[in-house]
Amino acid sequence: MPELADVEGFRRLLGGLDGAEVGSVEVMDQAVIRNVDASGFRRALRRRRWRRPERIGKWLLASTDGPTIVFHFGMTGSLIWDATSPSRQGDDRLAFVTDAGELRFRDRRRLGRVYLATSAEEVDDVVGELGPDALGVAAPVFRARLAARRSTIKAALLDQAGVAGLGNFLSDEVLWRAGIDPVTRTDQMSDAQWKALHGSSQSVLRAAARAGHTPRGPRWLTGARWGDPALCPSCGGRLERRTVAGRTSVWCPICQGAESRRASS
């Protein structure tokens, strides 16, 4: 679930609490908090109020009038707001409880991580080497940072140190819309292909961020990738599925094949 678009949805959810009290913190699973213990976490957030949250790539910086909570959602993490019928599930790891309802960090597989940071430097240490956010990055920067990696374009898109926020589904989606085969080497891409890729990434990310998740509608590769058979929403041909850069990649060999490579170069 959590790529840039999903985390943007969590950011908006949290942004709606701006100025509200953080509430009492309950830690149901100590293991998700990586740099302080449960009592330290609770103590640091006692009587705090939420401030405007920020997102960088797949990281959510949840500021308060005290410390900042830094969230990474792994493969299955999410933020849930439960206002009316508080009922926790076994995969709810943290809860921020107020009279109005409770905000929960939910994570089934527990690959998500939560940190407490008290300065901008600590935030930087937690998030590590991170490129500019993929949503809104200018075309020349986008190209320069991706081309700095001499690899397949799929691997470059997945590398958070180049451009931050694209995961496996969004990467496949933007490559499909740009008509680029995922195994194309970055140093083999034409000007037209870079332009198409930047364009498709911005339009995909704008729509997905607005939705708060990557759309799985009929005009989206993400909606077609689990079909049986999986068919290209554009040409109707059979989609290819193979591991690229360590991840299951789905693409259309017709729309993203050698033909389109020649046509756009």
Place this chain on the structure above:
DNA sequence: TCAGTTGTTTATAT
């Protein structure tokens, strides 16, 4: 039992 799953880190090999 085995394959597969949206993310990242680590070890190892090239």
Place this chain on the structure above:
DNA sequence: AATATAAACAACTG
């Protein structure tokens, strides 16, 4: 030095 690959982390589904 970079890049590629697999495994590990963890948990569940079919």
